[in-house]
Amino acid sequence: MSEFSDEEILDLFKDNPNYALSLLVKKYQKQVYWHVRRMVIDHDDANDVVQNIFIKIWRNINNFRNESRLYTWIYRIATNETLTFLKQKRTFLFIPMINVEKELASKIDDDHFFKxxxxxxxxxxxxxxxxxxxxxxxxxxxxxxxxxxxxxxxxxxxxxxxxxxxxxxxxxxxxxxxxx
Amino acid sequence: MFVENNIEKESLNNIAPILSKINKSNGMHEPDEYFEQLPSIIQQKCNDLQKEPKIPSFFNPKYVIRYVMVVLLLFFGILVLIRNNNDEPKTNKNISYNDSSQDFIQNANIDDDDESLLTEALTNNSEIDIPSINLIDDIYLNTDDIINYLIDESDDNNENEF
Missing domain, CATH: 1.10.10.10 (Winged helix-like DNA-binding domain superfamily/Winged helix DNA-binding domain)
Structure with a gap:
């Protein structure tokens, strides 16, 4: 599959948003997934965050202005969502950050996806x-x-x-x- | 870019020799065919969201706690208001003669102009014992007495004017 440029994908959102979304996800999913996964460690958590990121991108793509590049815009959303997820996890479980780190470290030992x-x-x-x-x-x-x-x-x-x-x-x- | 990477690699060798020798693979793996399925999962979610009827923000579940708090505050506020209204301040109209005479007198709830109320209170309240003053007789003067009194007063005033 020849890769579409960011501009082409953005243009496609006007005529065929579903197709454009699938192209955008295919183009950026690996970068976004690993960006998130390295932060949250657990695959299931990363999967949830990644899905939220792309839904957020889909909802806000009309607000995207060409002041920044699509790639940096996506990364910014991904970073914010990841940090929010980690913050919520800490707030929701009422556990201090040090325990979140312990929890993440224990996931590395347990994670059957860590090879x-x-x-x-x-x-x-x-x-x-x-x-x-x-x-x-x-x-x-x-x-x-x-x-x-x-x-x-x-x-x-x-x-x-x-x-x-x-x-x-x-x-x-x-x-x-x-x-x- | 290539030159920049080489400089960074060299710098990494110098400051972190152990780290620079580690394979950059992070050791984590995604489930099989994860990236093949992810686009259709996201597509499906977006389509579902489009079909979902939009809940007006007023009914959004995340605001429920706020609404409950406001309703409770209003409820207690109204309750306090109702209770305060029931404890109306004592006036000439609603004061009970069963109230203690001390409270009645000390709080001066008697309107100065309402003489009849005072006499009525004094005559009805047996707790007040004022044997030495025959207030009732003093108050209920006959018409002749009043006319005589007014004539006397008028004469006195005229004299003072001259």
Whole structure:
């Protein structure tokens, strides 16, 4: 299947929204899924969040203006939905963040979808130990290889702050890996 | 982009030698055929949402708690108002003669101009004992007495004017 450009998909939303939505989901589902999954760890949680993200995109696509790129707009919605999900989880269960981290770490041990080796398991646990936003920045840079300029557009932060945050998180993870 | 990635990789080697040697795969996997099914699942959900009748925001379940709170507040507010209205302040009209005479007198609930009420209260209330004052006789003067009194008063006033 030849991939449609963002502009073509956006144009299709005017004439054939169902087809346009299916094209948009097919184009971005993997990026969005892994962006969310690395944050929430559990597949079922990630699945719920991903579905909500695409429903939100479908509902708001008419409000999308070409001031930003479709790709960064989708990522921004995905990031907000993921952070909201994590926040709601903490508020709803009345558990402090440290326990959410413990819960996520235990999911890595239990998750039957985790097939990585021991060092990858340790790496995931080290990432979970980072503060939520640092974790997000680390994942976007280390795994997804997103440019700092795009990350700045998605997260609404300066490039300098993102670089500093990534550098700090790399050092923390290296320390964790050395100690464990 | 390639150059930038090389610089970043080199920098990662320097600051985090252990991390830089780890395979970048995150070790997590999605269920089989997940990405094949996801577009149709989302499509279905969007179609269902389109068919759903829109609930007016007033009936939205997330506002139910707020509505209940407002109704309860209104209910208690009305209840308090009704109770306050039942405890009307004592006036000449509604005061009971069974009320204690002390309260009756001390709170000065008697209208100064309503002399008949005072006399009536004094005559009906046996708790008030004023043997030395024959107030009733003083008050119920006959017409002649009143006319004489007024003439006297008028004479006195005329004298003062001259």
């Amino acid at each position: 990585g080796d021991e060092i990858q398991r340790k790496l995931q646990k080290a990432i979970i130990g980072l503060p939520k936003k640092q974790r997000l920045i680390f994942n976007m840079k280390y795994f997804e290889n997103i440019k700092y300029e795009d990350m700045a557009e998605i997260l609404g932060t300066s490039v300098g702050a993102l670089k500093a945050s990534y550098h700090l998180s790399v050092k923390k993870i290296e320390k964790y890996l050395k100690e464990n």
